Amino acid sequence: KNEVEQSPQNLTAQEGEFITINCSYSVGISALHWLQQHPGGGIVSLFMLSSGKKKHGRLIATINIQEKHSSLHITASHPRDSAVYICAAPPMDSNYQLIWGAGTKLIIKP
Amino acid sequence: NAGVTQTPKFQVLKTGQSMTLQCAQDMNHEYMSWYRQDPGMGLRLIHYSVGAGITDQGEVPNGYNVSRSTTEDFPLRLLSAAPSQTSVYFCASSLGGPPLYEQYFGPGTRLTVT
Numbered sequence: 001k002n003e004v005e006q007s008p009q010n011l012t013a014q015e016g017e018f019i020t021i022n023c024s025y026s027v028g029i030s031a032l033h034w035l036q037q038h039p040g041g042g043i044v045s046l047f048m049l050s051s052g053k054k055k056h057g058r059l060i061a062t063i064n065i066q067e068k069h070s071s072l073h074i075t076a077s078h079p080r081d082s083a084v085y086i087c088a089a090p091p092m093d094s095n096y097q098l099i100w101g102a103g104t105k106l107i108i109k110p
Numbered sequence: 111n112a113g114v115t116q117t118p119k120f121q122v123l124k125t126g127q128s129m130t131l132q133c134a135q136d137m138n139h140e141y142m143s144w145y146r147q148d149p150g151m152g153l154r155l156i157h158y159s160v161g162a163g164i165t166d167q168g169e170v171p172n173g174y175n176v177s178r179s180t181t182e183d184f185p186l187r188l189l190s191a192a193p194s195q196t197s198v199y200f201c202a203s204s205l206g207g208p209p210l211y212e213q214y215f216g217p218g219t220r221l222t223v224t
Contacts, residue, residue, distance in 0.1 A: 004152070030209045043200060043215040086152070090209030096141070096160060097168065098208050100152030 003027070004089050006101040014109055019074040021104045023087035030090055032070050033098065034061050037084040046072070046085075077108045111136050116201050116216035123191040123223045131186040131219050133201030141204045141211070142184040143168070144176065146197040147218075153200065159184055160207070191223045 003026045013019055025032065031050040037043045047054050047061040049070070054061050058077075063070040074081055084105050088098040117132045135142065143158035155168030159178040173195060175187040184203075188195060199219045204211040 033208075033213075041198065041218045043202075043218075045212045045214070048210075048212055088152075088208075095207040095209060096158055096166070097155055100154070102150060102152045 004087060004099045004101040006085075006087055006104050008104060009102070010105045010107075012107045012109065013077060015078060017077050017108075019077050019081070019106065019108075021072045021085050021106070023070045023072070023089075023101055025068050025070075025087075025089045025099070027089050027099055028092040029065075032063055033088045034070070034072050035086045035088065037086060037103065039083065043086070074106075079108045079110050082107050113137065114201055114203050114214050114216040116199075116219050118219060119217065121219060121221050123188070123221065125191060125193060125223060127191050129188050129191070131188075131199055131201075131221075133184045133186065133216055134182050135184075135203040135214070136182065137203060137214065138181060139203035139205055139214070140181070141206055141208065142178065143202050143208070143213075144174070144184070144186045145200045145202065146170065146195075147200060148197050156186065156199075188221075193223045195221065196223045197221060 005024050007022045031048050034047040035045050049063050058075045060073040084103040086103045087101045114135045140161045144156040145153040154170045156174050157176040159165045162181050165176050201216040202213040204213045
């Protein structure tokens with residue numbers, strides 16, 4: 001069965017803490033996506049990766065293909081990082097679809 | 111560039127009514143898609159299009175219709191609204207299929223069916 005699971009579902013932390021959000025998938029992948037959904041509802045793509053690690057500002061995404069696991073890290077977290085973080089991966093049998101995780105709701109308190 | 115635009119932002123319908131959610135993009139993207147987002151669930155694909163004149167069903171197509179007469183526009187039609195279609199709807203576009211290309215999302219339409 002094609003599945004993408006995220007943990008934790010909810011995460012509350014203090015400003016400045018190092019944040020880790022996890023994504024496990026059962027599908028074979030060409031690339032795994034991380035996206036951010038702002039409290040206002042807008043969705044933006046953060047990363048697309050198929051191996052190793054990518055970094056953008058305070059955000060770092062890693063993937064372990066053998067273990068079928070990806071993590072999104074946020075360093076020096078800030079209240080403006082509060083959002084829902086979503087991972088998604090394509091199933092083996094489709095070039096046009098993604099399997100979506102349910103999202104991790106992150107709240108950073110000042 | 112405006113990116114991906116959606117109208118309306120909010121809509122309330124009565125059961126049985128029909129309506130069209132509009133989606134347009136100005137990035138010359140071939141791939142466009144419609145998702146619905148319900149509480150506690152991941153995005154679910156309703157319909158997608160890989161180019162003008164070509165559409166296909168996603169995971170939850172029942173009760174919805176689409177067409178793609180131009181590269182820019184991809185409207186979603188609700189044929190006879192039902193309370194189960196109460197949801198937030200997102201349109202997205204990308205250069206190619208989303209497994210390999212970044213998707214750009216519209217701001218969403220919050221639909222309530224009473």
